[in-house]
Amino acid sequence: MPAEGNLGASAARIQAALAARGYSCEIHELAQSTRTAAEAAAAVGCAIGQIAKSILFRAAESGRPVLVVTSGANRVDTAALAALLGEAPGKADADFVRRETGFVIGGVPPVGHDRPILTFIDRDLLQYPEIWAAAGTPFAVFRLPPAALAGLTGGTVACIAAPG
Numbered sequence: 001m002p003a004e005g006n007l008g009a010s011a012a013r014i015q016a017a018l019a020a021r022g023y024s025c026e027i028h029e030l031a032q033s034t035r036t037a038a039e040a041a042a043a044v045g046c047a048i049g050q051i052a053k054s055i056l057f058r059a060a061e062s063g064r065p066v067l068v069v070t071s072g073a074n075r076v077d078t079a080a081l082a083a084l085l086g087e088a089p090g091k092a093d094a095d096f097v098r099r100e101t102g103f104v105i106g107g108v109p110p111v112g113h114d115r116p117i118l119t120f121i122d123r124d125l126l127q128y129p130e131i132w133a134a135a136g137t138p139f140a141v142f143r144l145p146p147a148a149l150a151g152l153t154g155g156t157v158a159c160i161a162a163p164g
């Protein structure tokens with residue numbers, strides 16, 4: 001793990017975004033992949049449910065990006081998300097994710113995107129004492145208390161999880 005102050009550009013960008021919001025979460029850049037929730041959980045030694053997945057959707061009618069930060073143990077309940085949005089949450093392809101967030105799939109963080117993104121937070125994440133989220137690359141994560149997510153992202157906590 002590189003020493004602090006020696007972070008890659010994407011991870012350093014997340015650290016700056018966190019600091020701007022008053023958080024000093026430690027970013028861990030790892031040798032092994034954290035591209036998927038399972039890999040991230042194995043890399044940091046936590047339960048898969050403690051991994052915060054940042055999943056981007058492209059709203060079907062407006063085309064606007066919508067971010068859902070959900071537990072690694074869950075999948076997004078797209079019907080519940082549609083009810084919140086007032087339109088269907090369409091799939092985002094890799095180019096859309098890169099363009100709208102500034103990050104590649106597998107490293108999309110919950111905060112620090114190029115532009116603000118409408119964000120929802122899976123209420124299930126709040127049950128854990130701490131969670132881990134991607135820090136801008138598929139090899140970097142940071143630890144945070146889940147109660148910090150709403151303030152960090154400007155997101156709304158909602159029941160948007162379907163188990164599995």
Ligand code: 5CA
Pocket residue numbers: 034035036037040051052053054055092093094097105106107108132133134135137138141
């Ligand atoms: N670093 C880990 C957790 S810290 C991570 O980012 N996991 S993730 O689940 O948030 O990111 C992967 C997600 O990206 C997948 O769950 C999937 O919803 C989405 N994804 C994977 N491949 C594609 C693709 N080709 N197009 C659009 N979305 C994709």
